[in-house]
Amino acid sequence: MAAEDKAAIEVRGLAKRFGEVQAVAGVDFEVRQGELFGFLGPNGAGKTTTINMLTGLARPNAGTIHIAGIDCSKNPKAAQHLMGVVPDESNLYPELTGFDNLSFCGALYGMAKRDREARARGLLDRFGLAEAAGRKFAGYSRGMKRKLTIAAGIIHAPPILFLDEPTTGIDVAAARQIRQLIADASAGGTTIFLTTHYIEEAERLCRRIAFIVQGRIVRTDTVEDLMRQTDGRHVVQFAVSGGAAGLCEAIRSEFANLACQAVTGGDLRVESSDPVRVGPLVRFLEDRGAEVSEARKIRPSLEDVFVEVTGIEAGAMKQEKEKAKMGGGA
């Protein structure tokens, strides 16, 4: 059996209840060795609860978890040896330096001093933090904290890595760098379980994705198969000045085969199962006093699939998460 055919993570009927709330309701999935698996869902969908159960920070009410064939209910500590965990908050020790934090995290996994210090230096270099190695973690910027937290998650070179919202709340440059680091780790053979609310991030990085909503997985598939759902769908976005209000309704009543939606910035998004003819639409809009400055053909994205499958607006989900993060919530 090829390595990638073996299950690194195998979950069956996983359930967790907090009082009256069913946080996770009978979840099943499998992540194969070396795979980068995305776990997508809105706030409160059960992503972090699932990660907590997989990593041994929470006990399931029902179901089984196997990590590299190890039954986590029987031998959680043996499974923890194989895992690296990057939580949704950068939770290293504020009073320790970057270097000491990494060295300490290596020691928690039994690494000898010489090995963990060499590895810490290597990771600080790779993550662009070498100059900040001697500074206390408390003084790091948000992006630096995130990078160091990821470095701490892989200090012991775990074969399986859990990443919970790794790029939330950090600037674009740091997020890009982190995505590259994740891609490199995956290319190096690490199995990665990634939760994120950035759908484009999941689309770019993951091989397979599960959508979780209200504690249930509503769809698990490869990115290619999910995107196939958008085959034969044609989308054109119009940049309209003078306000999009009322125009969508007018388009829908005039062009029966078109679906129209007002999107952020006053743009109009027109969708059809047939190719969209731009000329008549522009004329139609201009006749109604709107000025069309641009018409762009849009490739349907994974976000469209997510919205279709879950019924949740991805943009709203992202804003909600960012707000929670900035306010200090999880």
Next chain:
Amino acid sequence: MKAWIAFWNILVKDFRAYYLKPPNISWGLIFPLAWTGMFFIRSGAGLDSVPALLPGVIAVSVLFGTTSLLSVTVTFEKKGRSFERLLLAPIPLELLMLAKTSGAILFGVANAFVPVVMAAFLMDLSAVNWPTLIPAIVLIAVSSTFLGLFIAVSVSEVFEAQTFSNFFRFPMLFLCGLFFPIEQIPLWLRPLSYVMPLTYGADVLHASIRGAGHMPLALDFCLLAAFCAVLFAVSLRNIRRKWIA
């Protein structure tokens, strides 16, 4: 072997991050000094009162030093979620919590010797029974630290840790026979004295310093050890129930 690397590094990290910080060192020095001064002035008996005060000051230094620091540091790490790193480490919970509490135990033992060193300048310590005093100090530090752990697992905010610590510490201070003999405590309050670990620690301290213990030493040691075991076991059970729920 690998688990012991983690154990040692948790201990060293806690010492560097908490116990060897200047405010805690000065706390360890000033606190016993303040207690000694307070009781010294209150007793009005001059230097003759030092042997009678010493057991109480030793016990109070250990009790306050350990319960405060352990409950606050664990609650602080739990709130900042850095404690999750320890729970995710592939070492048994028992060993992990022993590592986490060892720093406070050592800090408590060190605190105990501050008043002993001070007393050396004021009284003759040649009659002190060190082979019973030292194990008693260690057991008082262990039981107080585990009490701090029990408190840390019961609260979620740092200020709650302090308040809840006092809920145990102040009654213990006045009911365990350190400063007032248990025989002078009202009869209806005495059962409370006997469910406090410090009562047995105080008895050994009085016996080793002044030869004035009331209970057999073996019984004191056994009961202190039993309190340590029960507090640790209950704290572990609560961690499993509340933090790995």
